[in-house]
Amino acid sequence: SQQGEEDPQALSIQEGENATMNCSYKTSINNLQWYRQNSGRGLVHLILIRSNEREKHSGRLRVTLDTSKKSSSLLITASRAADTASYFCATDAYGNTGKLIFGQGTTLQVKP
Amino acid sequence: ETGVTQTPRHLVMGMTNKKSLKCEQHLGHNAMYWYKQSAKKPLELMFVYSLEERVENNSVPSRFSPECPNSSHLFLHLHTLQPEDSALYLCASSQDRQANTEAFFGQGTRLTVV
Numbered sequence: 033s034q035q036g037e038e039d040p041q042a043l044s045i046q047e048g049e050n051a052t053m054n055c056s057y058k059t060s061i062n063n064l065q066w067y068r069q070n071s072g073r074g075l076v077h078l079i080l081i082r083s084n085e086r087e088k089h090s091g092r093l094r095v096t097l098d099t100s101k102k103s104s105s106l107l108i109t110a111s112r113a114a115d116t117a118s119y120f121c122a123t124d125a126y127g128n129t130g131k132l133i134f135g136q137g138t139t140l141q142v143k144p
Numbered sequence: 145e146t147g148v149t150q151t152p153r154h155l156v157m158g159m160t161n162k163k164s165l166k167c168e169q170h171l172g173h174n175a176m177y178w179y180k181q182s183a184k185k186p187l188e189l190m191f192v193y194s195l196e197e198r199v200e201n202n203s204v205p206s207r208f209s210p211e212c213p214n215s216s217h218l219f220l221h222l223h224t225l226q227p228e229d230s231a232l233y234l235c236a237s238s239q240d241r242q243a244n245t246e247a248f249f250g251q252g253t254r255l256t257v258v
Contacts, residue, residue: 063244074146074234074249075187082244120187124244131200132247134179134187 037135038121044141051108053138055121056101062124064097064104065132069118078106078119113144147171150235150250157225158258165220165253167235174240176218177247178210181232193218194241225257 039054055064063082067075081088081097081104088095094107108115118139122132148169157163167176178190192200193212207229209221218235232254236247 065246067249072232072252072254074148074150074251075236075247076146077246077248080244080246122247131189131192131241133189136184136186 038119038138040138041136042139042141044143045111047111047113047142047144049111049142051111051115051140051142053106053119053140055104055106055135057104057121057123058102059123059125061099064095065122065124066093066095066104066106067120067122067134069120069137071117075120108140111140111142113142116140116142146248146250148235148237148248148250150233150253152253153251154254154256156256156258157222159225159227161225162221162223164222165233165235165255167218167220167250169216169235169237169248171237171248172239173237173248174215175238176212176215177236177238178218178220179234179236181234181252183231187234191220192241199241222255225255227257230255230257 037056061083065080066078069075079090079095081095092109097104118137120134120137122134151166174195176193180188189202190204191210196212207224211219232252234252235250238245238247
């Protein structure tokens with residue numbers, strides 16, 4: 033069954049704007065991870081946030097986690113055309129160690 | 145470059161063919177995975193290997209047969225596939241199956257079954 037669901041499915045913004053993507057999940061988790069995928073290529077890990085963390089930063093990325101709402105958000109600040117890609121959240125469900133369940137992803141287009 | 149290499153990058157095969165996908169990692173990871181990515185669908189976990197032992201098989205049809213001869217290599221043997229098996233097949237590895245570890249993905253094999 034699908035665990036993570038991203039919202040929106042597609043997002044188009046201008047370079048320099050911020051992009052926010054959301055992820056909701058259904059079960060208790062050990063951690064939640066965000067990955068990026070350029071068209072037709074492999075996934076690249078961006079950031080991992082543990083269930084006892086609320087916010088994490090990495091460069092222009094900011095991830096929040098609200099376990100009470102079973103949701104996470106990924107914020108990309110000052111977006112660049114090179115940020116154009118699909119972004120996926122993946123959850124490591126509690127009791128299912130190491131088994132990442134992915135959502136369908138958000139396709140982000142950043143226009144120059 | 146993530147350290148996980150998949151070959152071939154593209155594969156076209158007939159429904160009666162037998163082919164194999166190869167995945168290689170030299171990251172010292174103990175867990176390796178096969179995922180299937182079809183259009184408009186989430187990534188589907190197919191198989192999980194931990195220390196060369198298969199620990200997960202997510203109801204994958206028997207026409208897909210994985211093999212893990214050592215901790216650095218993972219294969220997916222394909223035979224009598226169907227057109228609906230056309231997809232991007234992704235291999236990944238992680239330090240182990242414990243929680244709180246990231247996965248490193250290969251670039252994938254784009255498989256087309258004709």
